[in-house]
Amino acid sequence: AxxxxxxxxxxxxxxxxxxxxxxxxxxxxxxIDGIDGQCGGRLICATCHVFLxxxxxxxxxxxxxxxDDMLDYxxxxxxxxxxxxxxxxMGEGPGALIVGLPDTQT
Ligand code: FES
Numbered sequence: 001a002x003x004x005x006x007x008x009x010x011x012x013x014x015x016x017x018x019x020x021x022x023x024x025x026x027x028x029x030x031x032i033d034g035i036d037g038q039c040g041g042r043l044i045c046a047t048c049h050v051f052l053x054x055x056x057x058x059x060x061x062x063x064x065x066x067x068d069d070m071l072d073y074x075x076x077x078x079x080x081x082x083x084x085x086x087x088x089x090m091g092e093g094p095g096a097l098i099v100g101l102p103d104t105q106t
Contacts, residue, residue, distance in 0.1 A: 022085060052097070057096060064087075
C-alpha cells in the first residue's frame, strides 16, 4: 500500500509498504523521521505512535486490547485515531493510507 507520512509541519513523505510489512518497519528502514519503533514491534515502547487519518482500500488490522492499553503510554497524548504503527501491517492488494506523525515519540 502507498503510505503518506504527514508531519506536524505539513511535510509529507510517501513510501510503498509491501504486504506483510508494518508501517513502523517501513518507516524505520527508510529513515522516516518521527517514528522511532524502539522495541522493534513488540508492543512495549509506544514510540511508533501515529494518527491514522485516511484509509483507501483494504483496512489495516483493527485496534485490539493490547494495543489499546499501550496507547495510554504515548509521548504525545492519544487521540481517537491514534494507532501504534507496528500493528499496522499491510494486507494484500493496492491501497493508500495517510498517517499523521506526532511532534515527538519520547
Ligand atoms: Fe514498540 Fe510499536 S515499535 S510499540
